Amino acid sequence: MKEMKRYSLTLTVNNETHALVTPPNRTLLEVLRDDLQLTGTKEGCGEGACGYCTVLVDGQPVRSCLTLAVAMEGRKITTIEGLAQGGKLHPIQAAFVEHHAIQCGFCSPGMILTSYALLNNNPTPTEAEIRRAIAGNVCRCTGYAKIVKAVQSLAGEER
Amino acid sequence: MTRFEYHKPHTIKEAIGLMESLENAKFIAGGTDVMVLIKRKKIAPAHLISLRNINDFSSIDIGDGLQIGGGVTHSDIVANEFIQKRYSALTDAAGKVGSRQIRNVATVSGNICNAAPSADTACPLLVLDADVKIAGPKGERQIPLDDFFLGAGRVDLGPGEVVTGFHLPPFGLNTGSAYIKHTRRQAMDLPMVGIAVRVTIRIGGSEIGCKDAFCTIDSISNILRRLEDEELRCEDVRIAMGVVAPRPVRTRKAEAALRGKVISEALFEEIAEIAAAEAQPRDSIRGEAWYRREMVKVLTKRAILISVDRVLRPDDMI
Ligand SMILES: Cc1cc2nc3c(=O)[nH]c(=O)nc-3n(C[C@H](O)[C@H](O)[C@H](O)COP(=O)(O)OP(=O)(O)OC[C@H]3O[C@@H](n4cnc5c(N)ncnc54)[C@H](O)[C@@H]3O)c2cc1C
Ligand code: FES
Ligand code: FES
Numbered sequence: 001m002k003e004m005k006r007y008s009l010t011l012t013v014n015n016e017t018h019a020l021v022t023p024p025n026r027t028l029l030e031v032l033r034d035d036l037q038l039t040g041t042k043e044g045c046g047e048g049a050c051g052y053c054t055v056l057v058d059g060q061p062v063r064s065c066l067t068l069a070v071a072m073e074g075r076k077i078t079t080i081e082g083l084a085q086g087g088k089l090h091p092i093q094a095a096f097v098e099h100h101a102i103q104c105g106f107c108s109p110g111m112i113l114t115s116y117a118l119l120n121n122n123p124t125p126t127e128a129e130i131r132r133a134i135a136g137n138v139c140r141c142t143g144y145a146k147i148v149k150a151v152q153s154l155a156g157e158e159r
Numbered sequence: 160m161t162r163f164e165y166h167k168p169h170t171i172k173e174a175i176g177l178m179e180s181l182e183n184a185k186f187i188a189g190g191t192d193v194m195v196l197i198k199r200k201k202i203a204p205a206h207l208i209s210l211r212n213i214n215d216f217s218s219i220d221i222g223d224g225l226q227i228g229g230g231v232t233h234s235d236i237v238a239n240e241f242i243q244k245r246y247s248a249l250t251d252a253a254g255k256v257g258s259r260q261i262r263n264v265a266t267v268s269g270n271i272c273n274a275a276p277s278a279d280t281a282c283p284l285l286v287l288d289a290d291v292k293i294a295g296p297k298g299e300r301q302i303p304l305d306d307f308f309l310g311a312g313r314v315d316l317g318p319g320e321v322v323t324g325f326h327l328p329p330f331g332l333n334t335g336s337a338y339i340k341h342t343r344r345q346a347m348d349l350p351m352v353g354i355a356v357r358v359t360i361r362i363g364g365s366e367i368g369c370k371d372a373f374c375t376i377d378s379i380s381n382i383l384r385r386l387e388d389e390e391l392r393c394e395d396v397r398i399a400m401g402v403v404a405p406r407p408v409r410t411r412k413a414e415a416a417l418r419g420k421v422i423s424e425a426l427f428e429e430i431a432e433i434a435a436a437e438a439q440p441r442d443s444i445r446g447e448a449w450y451r452r453e454m455v456k457v458l459t460k461r462a463i464l465i466s467v468d469r470v471l472r473p474d475d476m477i
Contacts (some may be wrong), residue, residue: 004162024165024207027194048193048261049347060234060263066194067264068187070165071211114259135346136258 007070013038014082020069029053029064030074032079040080040109044138051137055079061114080109081115085100091154092116093103099150103141111137126153162401167212171323174208175278179296179319181194181206188320189232189255189264194274208267210321223328229292233270233280234263246327246337247469248283248355255279255340270320271304272338273350274406275313282355282391283338286397287327287389294449295320311405333394335469337462341454343445351445352454353401354434356462361394361423380424384429386471398430398463400455402445403438406428410434413459422467424460431459 004023013036020035032038034054044050045067053065056078059085083090089097094111102108111134118125118133125133129148131144137148166173166181178184184206187193210216216230219239225246227236234451236242236253237393243250256262256279270280271291281304289304296319304325307315318321336357342348396417401407413434420426440451 005164007165024164025160025163027160038376046198048191048257051258051260057263061260062263063191063260066188066190066205068194068209069192071209117259132346133259136260156465 002095009070009073010015011036011069011077012075013071013077014079016045022069024070025067027068028055028077029109031069032064032077035090038079038081040108042109044106049115049138050107051110051134052107054113054137056113056117057116059120061110061117072074074123078113083112090116092119092151095150095153096131096147099153101146101150107139107141110149111139113146119151119154125151127152130155161197161200163197163204164435166206166208167211168208169212171213172380173214174210174321175294175296175319177208178321181208184208186272187467188230188266188269189214189261191261192240199218205336210266216323221374223326223470224329224343226327227267227325227327229268229323230266230267230322231324232264234259235255236267236280237262242348244474245330245334246283246284246287246336249340250309250468251338252279252283252340252355261384262316266327271307272314272316272322273327274308274310274312275425276400276405276407276421277313277343277349277353278407279338279340279350279353279401280363282353282399284325284327285399286336286355286357287408288397290326292323292326293320294323299323301326302424303407310408313406314431317433330357330359331472332363332473335466337465339458339462339465339470341458342381349445350402351443352440352451352458353375353407354455354458354462355399356399356459357395357397358393358422358463358470359395360467361392375430375472379464382471383422383424383464383467386417387423393417393422395464398434398459399441400434400438400459402452403440408439410436412457424464427460430463431456434459435442 009020042052044052048063048066054061055064057075186203187207188210218228220226232255233256271277290301291307292301338355340350340351341418396414400411413430417430435452438455440448445461
């Protein structure tokens, strides 16, 4: 079969730049996990439905399984590995731990990044706004209540 | 994943040129339809021409109505307060597409060009009299959205043509619109029925609107009853239905039966029956035909009431 053209690409992930050479038919998810070994980002459905592969692009949550890596030149990508600083969990991560919002943990990276983006845009979301923001992130373990509680604890809204 | 080459034009002209010169090429915007189709091996393009890097492609401009750029995402629509107030049906729909992560990249153009019978922004744009702006090798043209849809997944785009945006005419303060998406679950579901309505109400000489505190809490049905003597007339109306035909359709009989009449809830009930009779839903995994037809009736009336409500009680009044 004909060799596919390879593309050089500079990816900025968690404030580090990576020079990569890759064929164009690879998703951001594949490049993050396989080339950069950032395996915190998970693959569930691979079709945009579950939210496990959520990363932030320029601060906004997107599905990395439907995003071509070559489309990410010049964009700022944040993965779950980029939240903790100096070995210390980010307050959102700490809140998820404290409120038992993590069971198997497979949804947590996407769930936490989606919540992080919500709180950046809206520091005092109501419960309804939180539920709406994470509506695209499936969790099969927690029943969502504890996740909502964890996010609410940071919104100073816990009741 | 299938093998393809990737192109990043910076101008529409470049994009059209690439599309003309390359074999088996496909445009990709947000990619939320294209990537799923590629992954499911439904399509295998040899070239993807990305529209993400086109300059000045994502603007929303007010003036002579509304101009929506070809690269505008559903999140861009939701964030725009002017659209929420004056073109509410579009905000209703854009806010319900997929999830936050989908809306952040998925475009209105992609939603329309993909032309699924369930495309959420289609019915709102139909009732808001949107024109599609198209550029191609032979120049530019602009056609009504109603003429753009040819069937399920089929649109009026010739070789090399690209959608550069949409134009919506201006509507006065006496116009209100709404879209209702009926789903089995609240999030991440395609509609089993989608209904969009726009009404323009002729408000005689007198100032109509709520003059007392009841207005903020009362139901629109009660308010209409109280305003009966004012003889509010429907000056113009559009009603469009999604997922009840191979393409999103207007229900012209129902529109004609409402246009020019003095409005009342009883009349809306009749209009809704006409719409339901015009709908041609099929049995599908999302809902059986009889149920969907019944819901066309319920939701048509409800969408008309919401549209009227938005004229009589605009958000900023409450
Ligand atoms: C998990 C998930 C949930 C979804 N939920 C919904 C939903 O609730 N409601 C809904 O309506 N849709 C939904 N969709 C479908 C999809 O997200 C929308 O149709 C979206 O608006 C497509 O936009 P896009 O920019 O991603 O299009 P793309 O996938 O990039 O393109 C779609 C099609 O349009 C063509 N195209 C794109 N832009 C142009 C242009 N400017 N000119 C000419 N052709 C063009 C492409 O070639 C392709 O054929 C969902 C998809 C996923 C994966
Ligand atoms: S893996 Fe991307 S949304 Fe499921
Ligand atoms: S913790 Fe297991 S899926 Fe959410």
